[in-house]
Amino acid sequence: MGQITLSKVTKRFGDVEVIPPLDLRIEDGEFVVFVGPSGCGKSTLLRLIAGLEDVSDGQISIDGKDATSVPPAKRGLAMVFQSYALYPHMTVRKNIAFPLRMAGLSAAEQEKKVMAAAEVLNLTSFLDRRPGQLSGGQRQRVAIGRAIVREPEAFLFDEPLSNLDAALRVNMRLEISELHASLKTTMIYVTHDQVEAMTMADKIVVLNAGRVEQVGSPLHLYQNPQNTFVAGFIGSPKMNLLTGPEATKHSATTIGVRPEHIATSTTEGLWKGTVGVSEHLGSDTFFRVNNTGLGETIMVRAGGEVAIRHGETIYLTPDPTKIHRFDDKGQRL
Amino acid sequence: MSTQASRSAARVMLSPAVISLLIWMIVPLVLTLWFSFQRYNLLYPDRAGFVGFYNYTTFVASPDFIQAIINTLLLVAGVLLITVIGGILLALLIDQPIWGQGYVRILVIAPFFIMPPVAALVWKNMFMNPTNGLFAEAFKALGLTPFDFLGDAPLISIIIIVAWQWLPFATLILLTALQSLSSEEIEAAEMDGAPAHKRFWFIILPHLSRAITVVILIQTIFLLGVLVEILVTTNGGPGTASTTLTFLVYKQSILNSDVGKAAAGGVVAVILANIVAVFLMRAIGKNLDA
Numbered sequence: 025m026g027q028i029t030l031s032k033v034t035k036r037f038g039d040v041e042v043i044p045p046l047d048l049r050i051e052d053g054e055f056v057v058f059v060g061p062s063g064c065g066k067s068t069l070l071r072l073i074a075g076l077e078d079v080s081d082g083q084i085s086i087d088g089k090d091a092t093s094v095p096p097a098k099r100g101l102a103m104v105f106q107s108y109a110l111y112p113h114m115t116v117r118k119n120i121a122f123p124l125r126m127a128g129l130s131a132a133e134q135e136k137k138v139m140a141a142a143e144v145l146n147l148t149s150f151l152d153r154r155p156g157q158l159s160g161g162q163r164q165r166v167a168i169g170r171a172i173v174r175e176p177e178a179f180l181f182d183e184p185l186s187n188l189d190a191a192l193r194v195n196m197r198l199e200i201s202e203l204h205a206s207l208k209t210t211m212i213y214v215t216h217d218q219v220e221a222m223t224m225a226d227k228i229v230v231l232n233a234g235r236v237e238q239v240g241s242p243l244h245l246y247q248n249p250q251n252t253f254v255a256g257f258i259g260s261p262k263m264n265l266l267t268g269p270e271a272t273k274h275s276a277t278t279i280g281v282r283p284e285h286i287a288t289s290t291t292e293g294l295w296k297g298t299v300g301v302s303e304h305l306g307s308d309t310f311f312r313v314n315n316t317g318l319g320e321t322i323m324v325r326a327g328g329e330v331a332i333r334h335g336e337t338i339y340l341t342p343d344p345t346k347i348h349r350f351d352d353k354g355q356r357l
Numbered sequence: 358m359s360t361q362a363s364r365s366a367a368r369v370m371l372s373p374a375v376i377s378l379l380i381w382m383i384v385p386l387v388l389t390l391w392f393s394f395q396r397y398n399l400l401y402p403d404r405a406g407f408v409g410f411y412n413y414t415t416f417v418a419s420p421d422f423i424q425a426i427i428n429t430l431l432l433v434a435g436v437l438l439i440t441v442i443g444g445i446l447l448a449l450l451i452d453q454p455i456w457g458q459g460y461v462r463i464l465v466i467a468p469f470f471i472m473p474p475v476a477a478l479v480w481k482n483m484f485m486n487p488t489n490g491l492f493a494e495a496f497k498a499l500g501l502t503p504f505d506f507l508g509d510a511p512l513i514s515i516i517i518i519v520a521w522q523w524l525p526f527a528t529l530i531l532l533t534a535l536q537s538l539s540s541e542e543i544e545a546a547e548m549d550g551a552p553a554h555k556r557f558w559f560i561i562l563p564h565l566s567r568a569i570t571v572v573i574l575i576q577t578i579f580l581l582g583v584l585v586e587i588l589v590t591t592n593g594g595p596g597t598a599s600t601t602l603t604f605l606v607y608k609q610s611i612l613n614s615d616v617g618k619a620a621a622g623g624v625v626a627v628i629l630a631n632i633v634a635v636f637l638m639r640a641i642g643k644n645l646d647a
Contacts, residue, residue: 074548076548097548103548106541110542111545111563123549
């Protein structure tokens with residue numbers, strides 16, 4: 025079981041309120057991703073759940089039991105840190121066995137569990153090495169191994185992939201997702217990378233300045249962003265957000281159109297502009313359209329093989345059914 | 358430094374420094390060795406000449422010698438024990454976020470700036486003096502008979518004085534090592550269920566091992582040569598109770614004006630220092646490997 029409920033959780037550092045009262049419910053077995061720009065309080069929130077920071081106000085309960093003042097070790101949670109936080113003077117075997125050793129397990133039991141974890145994570149041939157002799161991905165796996173041997177109620181990941189190179193990040197993303205599928209344990213994952221959030225999460229929690237902007241499944245957030253912040257944050261490249269007369273036409277303060285919901289033409293369309301920088305990715309082409317008279321550069325996604333060159337005139341037509349409308353407070357209409 | 362030319366140029370440019378350092382070291386050593394085989398007493402300048410190992414045999418056979426060796430090792434070991442343990446505790450203490458942290462740190466480092474003879478005299482006259490010292494006053498206030506530190510426990514008193522001087526050095530080095538420990542590592546251990554004392558034993562102490570090694574090696578070098586503190590407090594006494602090898606050499610050369618025997622003593626001291634160095638490197642040198 026790993027059901028976590030936050031009610032009215034608040035965190036203040038001195039006079040600064042980093043997390044205003046916040047309610048959140050995480051169901052057992054869910055993969056929840058906290059995502060937001062840096063400094064939005066997502067790591068602080070994770071540390072509050074872990075017990076590494078004291079809650080200023082409110083209550084955290086784990087499996088229905090109040091855990092607000094329970095020390096971190098007794099909460100039954102395991103954490104994987106951004107820097108991996110491996111113990112450099114211990115071998116991989118001892119690193120993974122450390123929580124078991126602290127729990128007072130016998131040497132034979134420790135060995136059994138370490139071997140089982142190493143098996144899952146492909147670490148068996150590295151057990152006698154030190155962390156310093158491992159690559160980034162291997163260290164990451166050792167950190168995960170140290171977390172899974174404890175058989176925790178929930179795993180907490182604090183930006184675990186941000187120190188890895190792009191290719192490795194994609195791999196580890198899959199491995200963590202697979203781990204979640206096989207363990208079926210609750211996982212809370214903090215990241216600033218919305219691609220990680222979209223690909224891994226059952227439920228995304230979008231945070232901004234300590235507030236929860238929206239909670240929901242990745243596709244729900246993508247299709248129904250609750251406000252302009254979520255609209256602009258989820259999705260890559262970003263949604264085009266337009267204000268002014270074009271928005272007034274739709275009786276809104278701001279309208280949003282995703283790059284893939286804009287049709288292009290060289291002859292006719294609603295908006296006219298000139299093609300700026302374009303990015304050819306093979307499968308897709310992203311190009312910026314300038315001088316549309318809309319006040320913003322419009323990002324458009326087209327197929328992989330379009331013959332549109334820099335400086336050419338282009339006509340754009342947004343799909344009228346896919347336009348998101350927001351009021352003057354940035355809330356969805 | 359990849360080409361043949363740049364390598365030989367480097368050697369040429371390094372040579373003045375290397376040669377001057379070599380001369381700096383070799384000349385005094387050879388002179389000392391030379392004197393140690395000579396009869397060379399400033400009081401009897403006419404009775405000079407080669408005497409073979411006579412200086413060595415008399416120096417080593419003198420009744421003070423064994424006592425001096427034991428005292429030297431006790432002094433080094435005692436000061437190391439106090440400074441390393443005390444240094445770790447102080448470093449842990451001043452690493453905590455406390456009010457006025459900056460001032461506390463400066464105060465902790467202060468003893469290091471006081472010249473050894475001044476420090477020793479302050480301790481001798483203001484703290485340990487059995488009639489006027491603060492310790493005596495404290496004893497009297499508690500209704501006890503004042504303890505004559507330098508008279509009744511001379512070596513321990515000197516160990517305390519020297520340890521007081523070196524404690525800041527150990528604290529400083531250990532504090533910087535402590536600050537380089539990532540907080541995530543400690544937090545990980547906390548999450549892994551290690552209580553404070555186990556975090557210290559399994560995470561912090563291993564992290565400090567290299568710094569502790571540096572403290573022990575550097576301090577040993579300097580502690581083997583401690584002289585001034587003994588000179589201004591006990592003068593090696595009472596009897597030979599606080600005479601170290603260094604002080605014995607000093608006594609031979611300055612008080613007895615016997616340069617030959619003092620040189621022999623110096624050579625013996627160098628050999629002792631090397632034995633200690635080999636022993637230390639065997640015991641803790643592996644901590645210095647990355």
